[in-house]
Amino acid sequence: MADMSLPAPTAAPAPVAIPLRQILPWAAFAAVIALVLLYFVGVEQGVLSVFAGETVHEFVHDGRHLLGFPCH
Template sequence: MSQTSATPLAPVEIPSIPLAQIAPWALFFGLLGLLAIFFVSADQGAVSIPSGMLLHEFVHDGRHLLGYPCH
């Protein structure tokens, strides 16, 4: 036997964040994501700040996991 006691729920207030307040953070994390996608997909060590294949090797498994051509 199911008991359906209807207790009134308190109304949930959804906080609203103004767009002007969240836009700089969205831009920052969007650019950070694009940078991560670049390093995973296209970086071959030519433009890396620590020159060489360090970042390439660091994201190498992610590159293969996502199906980017590598070697």
């Protein structure tokens, strides 16, 4: 017969603390990317348009409505 005993319990690994100095640049980068995406989805049309035409507006059109930005 095979040995049916349970394996010996092992200690759970302790979480490693990540210093704020390592997180801060990535958090700032993520915030800039989020603001750029928010601009293109929410504001890119009309007077504040960076690109001429409706290309960007049509590309993010469904996302605008999904996020509650009016555009018509």
